[in-house]
Amino acid sequence: MDYFLELFLSGLTRGSIYALIALGYTMVYGIIQLINFAHGEIYMIGAFVALVVSGVLTIYGFSGVSILILAALIAIIYSAAYGYTLEKIAYRPLRGAPRLSPLISAIGMSLFLQNYVLLAQTADFLPFPELVPEFEFMEPIAHIMGSAELIILITSAITMIGLTLLIKYTRIGKAMRATQQDMVMARLTGINVDRVISVTFIIGSVLAAIAGVLVGSYIGQINYFIGFMAGVKAFTAAVLGGIGNIPGAALGGLVLGLAEAMAAGYISSAYEDVFAFGVLVLILILRPSGLLGKAVKQKV
Amino acid sequence: MRKSVMKSFVVIALLSMIVPAVGFAADTIKIGVAGPHTGDLAPYGLPTKDAAMMLAEQVNAAGGVLGKQIEVVPMDDQCKPEIATSAATKLVSEGVDIVIGHVCSGATKAALGIYKESNIIAISPSATNPPLTQSGDYPNFYRTIAPDDDQGKLAASFATDKLGAKKIAILHDKGDYGKGFADFSQAAIEAGGKAKVVLFEGVTPGAMDYSAVVQKIRREGADAVIFGGYHPEASKLVGQMKKKRVNVPFIGPDGVKGDGFLEIAGDDAEGVYATGPMDVSALAGNKKAKDDYVAKFGKEPGTFFDQGYAAMQTILNAIKESGGTDSAGLEKALRGSYVDTAVGKIKFDAKGDAEGVGFSVFQVQDGKFVELK
Known part of the structure; x- marks a missing residue:
């Protein structure tokens, strides 16, 4: 039972990171039906910015938690700027183009950002400081759940609740929902659709940056390529939950993380990915629109 | 005419190389x-x-x-x-x-x-x-x-004889180098008969974390871990083992023995063992x-x-x-x-x-x- 609990928490931690990134995929898809393949790179850039900032702050003698918060804030601002610019440069000019064009543009941006960081930083792994301190009160259960994992779980829970509230109760949230339902109609009622799309990209990038900082500090190492695998997994999670559906992305992330942890724990970690993608195939066969996705109505 | 002169030069030049x-x-x-x-x-x-x-x-x-x-x-x-x-x-x-x-x-x-x-x-x-x-x-x-399997044999004998390990977990990164080292270690441990291999498993390089496999090491009660692979995975494993309070010796191959590992693993690197070519300089x-x-x-x-x-x-x-x-x-x-x-x-x-x-x-x-x- 202890073992199951350990695996469950390990899966939950991993899953909530997937979920944070998956939300960015699913929100963008929900509004402009684009799979933003460069999203994983935003996550990677978030981690890199936090690394640089924490390096500088350490020199100035800040302590662990304050570094974590400041580094996360600056990473969020940077990533948001990247997300906003990405949309403006690579996707907005292609708004009316066939669906394949922005998709190729997204892949191009992903490669561009990867190689940009590769050249500007290094190809090697870089050590990431452990920003979350070891909490004393966690010691008796440290073998099951460490303080870094606790912070990951709490932060992602708060972030997801905040996102839900934002979409449900604010003006911009309402505008986002309207744009998602029908972009032309939303425009007719006076919603600035371009601005809504920009905001969507910014929110997605903020979530990815938070995930990047959390993972960097949890794992202790980053390199320019971490965005790729995380992006693939998060995209899988978004599809699993029903792409375009926000609670679905969160659920998909958790299911994927748990599936991986259980597969690694009870079968073999060599087959972790096989199992994770096996779950995806199975769910898509049984529920083609994902766990929470609604069957797409054909627009005539 | 000119061409044939050139040709004979070439022939002479070639011959002169063969003669000595x-x-x-x-x-x-x-x-x-x-x-x-x-x-x-x-x-x-x-x-x-x-x-x-x-x-x-x-x-x-x-x-x-x-x-x-x-x-x-x-x-x-x-x-x-x-x-x-x-x-x-x-x-x-x-x-x-x-x-x-x-x-x-x-x-x-x-x-x-x-x-x-x-x-x-x-x-x-x-x-x-x-x-x-x-x-x-x-x-x-x-x-x-030394033959390729020497390193695996050395890691195995070090774990069983010097560290006195009885239950050994062997992990590898599924690559030729890492799995090869792991295979040779496993063969040596089984041939030696002093310890049991309680876990033999591949991990995925680049995976988000290895906490599940670390929990497995604990569950199997391993008293030493032998890892075949390179330093990024090794430092991730070492770090997570420390976080999960799995305090057993960690032994890697020469892919781990380098400055990259020391830099990334930081304090977690302390006490880690790695095999490597003897220093003859x-x-x-x-x-x-x-x-x-x-x-x-x-x-x-x-x-x-x-x-x-x-x-x-x-x-x-x-x-x-x-x-x-x-x-x-x-x-x-x-x-x-x-x-x-x-x-x-x-x-x-x-x-x-x-x-x-x-x-x-x-x-x-x-x-x-x-x-x-």
Whole structure:
């Protein structure tokens, strides 16, 4: 039972990171039906910015938690700027183009950002400081759940609740929902659709940056390529939950993380990915629109 | 007209290159040096050739061995098995007494049958494929480098004998290098019978975290972890083991033993074990060989220089001891006594592997890898 609990928490931690990134995929898809393949790179850039900032702050003698918060804030601002610019440069000019064009543009941006960081930083792994301190009160259960994992779980829970509230109760949230339902109609009622799309990209990038900082500090190492695998997994999670559906992305992330942890724990970690993608195939066969996705109505 | 003149120049130039290689001198001992001397892999073959020629020159200047001059016959095989067979045939027909080579394991395997038929001994500076010696097919083969499985065997014996581990978890990164090391360790542990392999599993490089597999290590009650792979995964595993309070020794291969690991794993690296090639640079014999090379060529020697130099040293010593170039006598001398070489004091065991070369265990102490004696 202890073992199951350990695996469950390990899966939950991993899953909530997937979920944070998956939300960015699913929100963008929900509004402009684009799979933003460069999203994983935003996550990677978030981690890199936090690394640089924490390096500088350490020199100035800040302590662990304050570094974590400041580094996360600056990473969020940077990533948001990247997300906003990405949309403006690579996707907005292609708004009316066939669906394949922005998709190729997204892949191009992903490669561009990867190689940009590769050249500007290094190809090697870089050590990431452990920003979350070891909490004393966690010691008796440290073998099951460490303080870094606790912070990951709490932060992602708060972030997801905040996102839900934002979409449900604010003006911009309402505008986002309207744009998602029908972009032309939303425009007719006076919603600035371009601005809504920009905001969507910014929110997605903020979530990815938070995930990047959390993972960097949890794992202790980053390199320019971490965005790729995380992006693939998060995209899988978004599809699993029903792409375009926000609670679905969160659920998909958790299911994927748990599936991986259980597969690694009870079968073999060599087959972790096989199992994770096996779950995806199975769910898509049984529920083609994902766990929470609604069957797409054909627009005539 | 002009063209044919040019052609004859080319022919003359080519002939002049061949002549010194053939060189007939009645009373010489011929030592063939086979390996890649041209092509992509030449950097692995040329240092051995240089080492052999340099030593031969020194010995000849001092009067030769048993009153005979040493003649080095280089032969290019480009590391290709199909060229290696014809290179070997050529060396045999030139009447070499003994061969240093070949360099690549595949080429060596292809050539060894030919030497065996002609009863010629071959000593490779670099062919690490384990079956070359262990299969027993080539009693005429020796090498001055440790075979690939030595590292795995060392990790296994270190875990069972020095650390006294009874239940060992073996992880690997699913790659050729990592899985190979893990396989050899597992085989050695099972053959030794002192401990049980409680977990043998691949992990995915680049996966977000390894906490599930770390929990598995705890559940299996492992008292040592052997990991085959490189430093990014190793540092991730070490860090997560520490976070999950799995406090058991961690042993990695030479892919872990480097500054990259120390940098990324940071404080978690402390106490980690890694196997790696023995440090021979402090040996007087090694220093002298390198200094001679630098004095002669004006640059640092390349890959397998030490091993090639050592091969030539063992050969010269065996000829001196046995009093000739008779294979049976050489064999006895090669296996019989230790020789002080550029890779340390070595002699060959019954299979042809050198005793005294190979890997050591290192441990991270105060942020540095320290060789454990």
